[in-house]
Amino acid sequence: MVFSATLLVACKGPEGAVESATAGAAPALPVQIKEVQEQDLPLTLEVVGQAEGSKQVEVRARVTGLIERQRYQEGQPVRAGAVLYQIERAPFEIALQQARAQLAQQQAQLEQARREYERLRPLAESRAVSQREADSAQSTLQLAQAAVALAQAQVREAELNLSYTTVTAPIAGISGRSLKSEGALVNPSTDSLLTTITQVDPIWVRFALSEAEVARLRQSGGTQVRLTDAQGAPLLGPGKLNFAGSTVDVSLGTVPLRAEFANPQQRVLPGQFVKAHVELGRVRGFLVPQSAVMQNEQGRMVWVVREGQAQLAPIQTGGWHGSDWVVTGGLKAGDQVILNNLMKLRPGAPVTVQAAATAPAASAASQ
Known part of the structure; x- marks a missing residue:
């Protein structure tokens, strides 16, 4: 029986031996x-930021009254x-008329006091009247002058209050929801907020970077920032950049920053979350898809892939360019980076290249 089995194997010849050896080898994994x-690439950091108006003001009533009209x-x-709003004017017009009448009365009393003083002063000098009468006339004149100054201030105050009945926009921007309707009573001391106005052109975006990232940013001298949406x-x-925290x-180990963008078509609104791409200069490196790292x-x-086998290559990264990592060390020009089946690979495992995804240097550098 042993002789027969040996003879049977021998009769298969060299082709049978090759087939047995091939059956025992691991199949190459398609990748x-x-x-x-290597390319000259912009080095960027991608962070989530939130937009806010470059100016935001609260519009408040400065006098008490009924809102007659929203304009x-x-x-x-x-x-x-x-x-923006018109508050009833009649009470303030009456107050202004009263203040002007009071001013006219005080001015008449001032003229009377001045005439009296001018009459008594030469008489006092010639001792025709007592000095006490002259001093009293002078004091009356000074009191009348002070009363006129007070009446003038009251007229100015009444004019100012009348002007406050017309509520205007302090800045140009986007108006907010009206918090008071027509006919509502407003009071500057307790219930004065009418609406808000936000300036969205230019618009600001707030974000934060770590201490190390801020140090790199300051070292590079970069100030340019780009915005993208979630896609x-x-x-x-x-x-x-127009602000960097000191x-x-x-609690977070971050430094707040802010950038300013022209926003004439209001594509970004206050409160909106966006992706901010902060440029840190340029660097020589390789673009590697995020999923491959x-x-x-x-x-x-x-x-x-090296000599038909999968090998691990430690890399150093410098940031993001689009959705790809910028690899600054660990690779050389022409290296074939594996993009799929990463969990199935083992060092030295044979692989078969299915298709190559080559990104020309010129097109990538122009992004």
Whole structure:
């Protein structure tokens, strides 16, 4: 029986031996790759920011009265100085007339006191009347002058209160919801808020960076910021940093920053969340899709194809460019980075390249 089995194997010849060896080897895993090329790339940081108006004011009533008319349309742009509300004028017109009448009365008394003093002064000098009478006339004149000054101030106050019955927009911007309706009674001391106006062109975007990121930003001298929506589509033209905090938030370890953007078509509204891309200068590196980069306690790494086998390559990253990592170390031009089947790979495992996704350097650098 042993002889027969040996003879049977021998009769299969060399082709049978090759088939047995092939059956015992692990099959090559099909993978997709990207052949990377070194490029001159903008180095950016992507953070979530929130928009806010560059100016926001509360429009308040400054006199007590009934709102006779609302003169603006809620949610629409208004220019600086535009009339928003009209508060009843009649009580303040009457108060102004009374103040002017009081002023006229005080001015008449002033003229009488001046004539009396002018009459008594030469008589006192010639001792025709006592000095006491002359001093009394002088004091009466001074009191009349003070009463006229007070009456003039009261007229000015009445004129100012009358002007406050016409409520105007202090700045140009987008009007808010009216908090008071026509016929409502407003009081400047207890219930004065009427509406708000927000200036959205330019618009500001607030965000925060870590201490290390702020240090890199200051070192690079970069001030340009771009905005995109959740899908990565551009929102506005490039903006610039206009504020950087001088202290670190001890609870988060971040520094607040703010950028300003032209927003003539109101594409970004206050309160809206956006993605801010802060430029930190330019760097030589490779673009690697985010999905191809793995991370553990030793750092970031990618799988690359070398001599038909999968090998792990530790990398150093410098930030983001679009949805790709900017790899500044660990790769060389022409390396084939594996894009899929990452969880199935093992160091030294044979792989078969299915298709290459090559991004030309020129097109990537122009993004």
